[in-house]
Amino acid sequence: MVPSTAGLLRGLLGLIWVLPVSMTPSAVQCTSLKTLENKLKDRQRYMKHNFPINYTIRVHYEEVFRLSNVTRLRMRVVEEESVVKVEEVDLQDLWRWVNKEVLKKLLRILPERHPSYKYTADLEGLFRQVEQVFPDSNERERPEPIEEIFNRLTDRHPNGWRFVTPKSLLDNCYRTMHCLFKDCFPSEDGEQDYCGIAHWRKGRKRLLDT
Numbered sequence: 001m002v003p004s005t006a007g008l009l010r011g012l013l014g015l016i017w018v019l020p021v022s023m024t025p026s027a028v029q030c031t032s033l034k035t036l037e038n039k040l041k042d043r044q045r046y047m048k049h050n051f052p053i054n055y056t057i058r059v060h061y062e063e064v065f066r067l068s069n070v071t072r073l074r075m076r077v078v079e080e081e082s083v084v085k086v087e088e089v090d091l092q093d094l095w096r097w098v099n100k101e102v103l104k105k106l107l108r109i110l111p112e113r114h115p116s117y118k119y120t121a122d123l124e125g126l127f128r129q130v131e132q133v134f135p136d137s138n139e140r141e142r143p144e145p146i147e148e149i150f151n152r153l154t155d156r157h158p159n160g161w162r163f164v165t166p167k168s169l170l171d172n173c174y175r176t177m178h179c180l181f182k183d184c185f186p187s188e189d190g191e192q193d194y195c196g197i198a199h200w201r202k203g204r205k206r207l208l209d210t
C-alpha cells in the first residue's frame with residue numbers, strides 16, 4: 001500500500017518527536033525570553049518601590065529557585081545506568097514551572113488598583129507566551145530529583161513556608177533565566193558567566209556607581 005502524504009508526515013513528525021530534545025533554545029524561544037527579560041528590567045520599580053519596606057510573601061521552599069540551586073542540580077551525577085539523568089532541559093522546564101507559579105502568586109496578592117498590578121499581569125502574559133513556544137514538559141519523563149521538586153511544589157500542605165520579598169523572587173527569575181538560556185543573551189563583552197553570583201554582584205556595583 002502506498003502511504004498517504006498525511007501518513008508520511010505523521011511518520012516524520014513522530015521521528016522528530018523521539019529525537020533528543022535540544023537544549024539550545026530556538027530563535028523563536030529566544031525572542032519570547034528576551035521580551036520577558038526586557039520587562040523584568042523594571043522589577044526594581046514595580047516590585048520594590050511600590051511595596052512597604054521588607055514586605056514579604058509566603059512561598060514554597062521550591063519557589064526560591066536561585067543560581068545556587070542550578071549549580072547544585074547540575075552537579076547531581078547519577079551513577080546507576082537505569083536512572084534518568086538531570087539534563088539542561090529539565091532545569092529549563094523547572095525554571096518555567098517555578099516562575100509561572102511565582103507570577104501567579106504575585107498576581108494573587110495584588111488588588112487590581114495596585115500600581116504594580118498591570119506590570120505583573122503583563123509579565124504573566126509574556127510568560128504565557130514563553131510557555132507557548134516550549135514543548136509541553138509533561139510529555140517527558142522527569143529524572144527523580146526533578147520529579148521530587150515538582151511534587152513538593154504542588155504540595156498544598158508543605159512542612160514549611162519561606163517568606164521572601166517580591167523583588168527577590170523576580171531577581172531569581174531574571175538571573176536563573178540568563179544562566180539557563182545563556183545563548184539567548186549574548187553580550188558585547190564576550191562570554192559572560194551568568195551562572196556565577198560574581199557576575200551579578202559586579203552588575204549591582206555598576207548600577208550603584210552610575
Ligand SMILES: *[C@@H]1O[C@H](CO)[C@@H](O)[C@H](O)[C@H]1NC(C)=O
Binds near residue numbers: 053054
Ligand atoms: C528590613 O530588613 C533589614 C534586614 O533584615 C533590616 O536591617 C531593616 O531594619 C528592616 N527595615 C525595616 C524598616 O523593618
Ligand SMILES: *[C@@H]1O[C@H](CO)[C@@H](O)[C@H](O)[C@H]1NC(C)=O
Binds near residue numbers: 066069098149
Ligand atoms: C533551592 O535551594 C533551597 C535551599 O537553599 C531549597 O530550599 C529550595 O527548595 C531549592 N529550590 C529548588 C527549586 O530546588
